[in-house]
Amino acid sequence: MQNMHHHGSLLVKYLKARREVFIVAKGWQLPETDGMEFDQYDTPEARWIVVHQNGKVLAGIRIAPTTARCGLHSYMIRDAQLGLLQGLPLDPLFFEAPVTDKIWEATRLFVVDGVPAQQRVVVQRQLMLHMAASARKLGADHVIGIVPAVFKRWLKRIGMAAVAVGPIFELDGDRSQAALFNVIDAPEPDSIA
Numbered sequence: 001m002q003n004m005h006h007h008g009s010l011l012v013k014y015l016k017a018r019r020e021v022f023i024v025a026k027g028w029q030l031p032e033t034d035g036m037e038f039d040q041y042d043t044p045e046a047r048w049i050v051v052h053q054n055g056k057v058l059a060g061i062r063i064a065p066t067t068a069r070c071g072l073h074s075y076m077i078r079d080a081q082l083g084l085l086q087g088l089p090l091d092p093l094f095f096e097a098p099v100t101d102k103i104w105e106a107t108r109l110f111v112v113d114g115v116p117a118q119q120r121v122v123v124q125r126q127l128m129l130h131m132a133a134s135a136r137k138l139g140a141d142h143v144i145g146i147v148p149a150v151f152k153r154w155l156k157r158i159g160m161a162a163v164a165v166g167p168i169f170e171l172d173g174d175r176s177q178a179a180l181f182n183v184i185d186a187p188e189p190d191s192i193a
Helices: 010-025 076-081 117-137 151-158
Strands: 047-053 056-065 103-111 142-148 162-164 169-171 174-182
Touching: 010 047, 010 056, 010 103, 047 117, 056 117, 076 103, 076 142, 103 117, 117 142, 117 151, 142 151, 151 162, 151 174
Parallel strands: 103 142
Antiparallel strands: 047 056, 056 103, 142 174, 162 174, 169 174
């Protein structure tokens, strides 16, 4: 929130891209207004990492501290464990959801469908490495999130590591799993995005 004025309409474009990915393409039942998807976790505590080219959003992810609080909500995985979210399993983790400055949560990870296959890995790499760099800058050493169950395969291609911290489950037709990403050892992002 503190620097969004430096990026023009990028946050609006990002929220519109999220709507296209999660509501239109995936059919998720999520809040939307004026063509933008958003939820209770889009607060001033959140950070949005967006890969874009010539004003067009290619990919995005949201990170927020596991210490976040907004009304009844904390962060997505913890709120699922507490039974506050419909559609997510009550047991996405093998342990109690952490609440610490050293772990941030990543949510709403996407790459838009229009990104060509030959560019997709580069875009994923930029997104994940910038996510890791942002989390490190904010004092985190790990990021936790629910990702496709094949996360180890695509993380290896981009030089990152994560461990499974929850069971595999079906989420809207996708096999998903909670993973804990080590952002301290992640490579620095490339200078071009």
